[in-house]
Amino acid sequence: PLFHFGLLCVIGGHVVGVLIPKTWTAAIGINDHMYHEGALYMGAVAGIIFIVGFLLLMKRRFTVPAMKVNTSGLDKWLYLFLTLAIFSGMAGTLLNASGFFDYRVSIGPWFRSLISFMPDPSLMEGVPFMFKFHMLAWMVVAIIFPFSRLVHCLSVPLNYLARPFIVYRKRDRV
Ligand code: HEM
Numbered sequence: 001p002l003f004h005f006g007l008l009c010v011i012g013g014h015v016v017g018v019l020i021p022k023t024w025t026a027a028i029g030i031n032d033h034m035y036h037e038g039a040l041y042m043g044a045v046a047g048i049i050f051i052v053g054f055l056l057l058m059k060r061r062f063t064v065p066a067m068k069v070n071t072s073g074l075d076k077w078l079y080l081f082l083t084l085a086i087f088s089g090m091a092g093t094l095l096n097a098s099g100f101f102d103y104r105v106s107i108g109p110w111f112r113s114l115i116s117f118m119p120d121p122s123l124m125e126g127v128p129f130m131f132k133f134h135m136l137a138w139m140v141v142a143i144i145f146p147f148s149r150l151v152h153c154l155s156v157p158l159n160y161l162a163r164p165f166i167v168y169r170k171r172d173r174v
Pocket residue numbers: 009010013014017018039040042043044045046047048050082085086087088089090091092093094096103107111134135137138141142
């Protein structure tokens with residue numbers, strides 16, 4: 001639960017910071033200073049919750065024997081790059097505590113250009129190394145996650161909420 005709560009907070013932060021254009025937040029009266037203060041403090045808290053949750057899950061995965069044997073080589077690569085993505089994101093936020101770099105005029109528009117199939121790499125010129133590294137790390141995660149156990153993200157088992165506790169076979173065959 002801690003990990004998923006942290007994940008939701010971090011996703012929320014990314015939606016506001018990267019997907020929503022600066023002009024929209026400005027239109028509802030949020031200036032650069034307000035935005036940055038909010039992103040820094042809420043981002044740091046979200047990031048810490050996320051990291052603690054992630055470390056607890058990693059401890060469980062590599063200490064519970066049944067889970068350890070069910071962890072493939074590719075899963076381990078995924079965890080490595082996920083760790084790099086999480087820590088480089090956090091490092092980017094902390095290194096940018098003074099707000100010298102505005103990713104909402106570079107990384108944000110670049111990411112939107114990417115997902116609208118009109119990539120404009122020139123927007124990434126001059127982006128600090130830590131953020132470029134963060135981009136590389138999440139891209140590797142995006143490439144390998146469909147082949148790893150993390151693919152469960154795509155199949156939230158909502159029917160678990162309504163089904164009987166133990167199902168050994170289809171009910172109509174009983
Ligand atoms: C596997 C996917 C990703 C993970 C695990 C991840 C994780 C993180 C974490 C933990 C932070 C620290 C701040 C926070 O807690 O919100 C962060 C910051 C950041 N991430 Fe990501 N991220 C991912 C994908 C992306 C993508 C797709 C983009 C945009 C193209 C992006 C752009 C940023 C930016 C700009 C920051 C700095 C936010 C700030 O300082 O206000 N990240 N990321």
